[in-house]
Amino acid sequence: MKTQPKSGFGAFQKAAESIYRHSSSSAYYARFRHKGERIMQRLGTEHSPCSSLPEAKRLLKVLKTALETTEVKARKKTLAQILKEFRANLGGAEKTRANKNRQLDRMEKEFPLPLSTLITEIKKTDIMRFMAQYDDGVMVDRYNAIMTVVRDVFAFAVDDKAIAVSPATGMKYKKEKDSIKRLTPSSDQFLAIVESIRSQPLADTAKDSADLVEFMGLAGLGTAECDDLKWRDINFETNTITVIRMKTSTEFSIPIYPQLRPLLVRMNEERAKDKKPSDKVFKVRDPKKSLASACDRLGYPPYSPRAFRRLFITRCLELGIDPQTIAQWQGHRDGGQLILRVYGRVSQQHQHLMATRLASLQSKIKSEPKMSPSDDA
Numbered sequence: 001m002k003t004q005p006k007s008g009f010g011a012f013q014k015a016a017e018s019i020y021r022h023s024s025s026s027a028y029y030a031r032f033r034h035k036g037e038r039i040m041q042r043l044g045t046e047h048s049p050c051s052s053l054p055e056a057k058r059l060l061k062v063l064k065t066a067l068e069t070t071e072v073k074a075r076k077k078t079l080a081q082i083l084k085e086f087r088a089n090l091g092g093a094e095k096t097r098a099n100k101n102r103q104l105d106r107m108e109k110e111f112p113l114p115l116s117t118l119i120t121e122i123k124k125t126d127i128m129r130f131m132a133q134y135d136d137g138v139m140v141d142r143y144n145a146i147m148t149v150v151r152d153v154f155a156f157a158v159d160d161k162a163i164a165v166s167p168a169t170g171m172k173y174k175k176e177k178d179s180i181k182r183l184t185p186s187s188d189q190f191l192a193i194v195e196s197i198r199s200q201p202l203a204d205t206a207k208d209s210a211d212l213v214e215f216m217g218l219a220g221l222g223t224a225e226c227d228d229l230k231w232r233d234i235n236f237e238t239n240t241i242t243v244i245r246m247k248t249s250t251e252f253s254i255p256i257y258p259q260l261r262p263l264l265v266r267m268n269e270e271r272a273k274d275k276k277p278s279d280k281v282f283k284v285r286d287p288k289k290s291l292a293s294a295c296d297r298l299g300y301p302p303y304s305p306r307a308f309r310r311l312f313i314t315r316c317l318e319l320g321i322d323p324q325t326i327a328q329w330q331g332h333r334d335g336g337q338l339i340l341r342v343y344g345r346v347s348q349q350h351q352h353l354m355a356t357r358l359a360s361l362q363s364k365i366k367s368e369p370k371m372s373p374s375d376d377a
Contacts, residue, residue, distance in 0.1 A: 001202060015102070079116075127150060183307055184314060212284050218263060234268075235348040291305060
């Protein structure tokens, strides 16, 4: 092999066309010119350098292919630079940007490689290591939210011509397994939870938290919609509530359901004398802590605030309310497709009740007189 001079420890020895091996580290390097610029780059990564000639030849081809679709200057960007540029170019609604910024903070603090790592050296296995810490099998929504930002970051690097192919390619979102379906309380459990929260004498926000949880279960609205709700949005005369679906920033109306009206009337009567239409309906923004404590006291599973929206939708389906109407009450614009896909499963108790109707149908068929051929004529 032809030896090339090298300052410091060891020297480069030519192993193949455009491939050199360092005599001290045994690592392979690519050395050639691309569009008039001299390329000298170690093959492999900082943490896993290439140490075999066949692998070096393969990586050389990958490098040359990548150079055709990337820019040399952009390839020198670090993960920190890409994250900073991606953050600066965030678009969308304020809530969406805030959520993505939270995921970017996680990448900056918890990514398994230093932020000074070149974007070209990050492999799929590095991303898998990062995502593994969020794969607890329960918080599927959180995992998918982080995965979305990770995929977007490396797609941004591709568009920036820093890398040819995203290392996140092929990584999929998590789906909830049958063994860890989203937990939904029964109607009895819902009432017990509300009573348990309300009955805590030493909790300053017990009453307000109980009112919020009760409203969420009776109205089928989420935490964000409840937090944005003001008294001017509730019209007792027209019997309607105007709601902003925060996820899509769309406005829709729901009825003041019969089971919901007594709660709202009582809360309205208890308001201060100097009440204003712009006052928020709920003083508590998120009932997570009080809800978790109530579930723990009652020995229930750790229900989340979203569980009460699922309870509302499931009960509507069991009562025979059509998915299109439920979709309108949820601010959906898909005619009920999401409702059927996500909430189509009903309780076993309801399935047994429906099955009894088949028995009555069978009895009716047997009791009907049979028609003779002459009857058809």
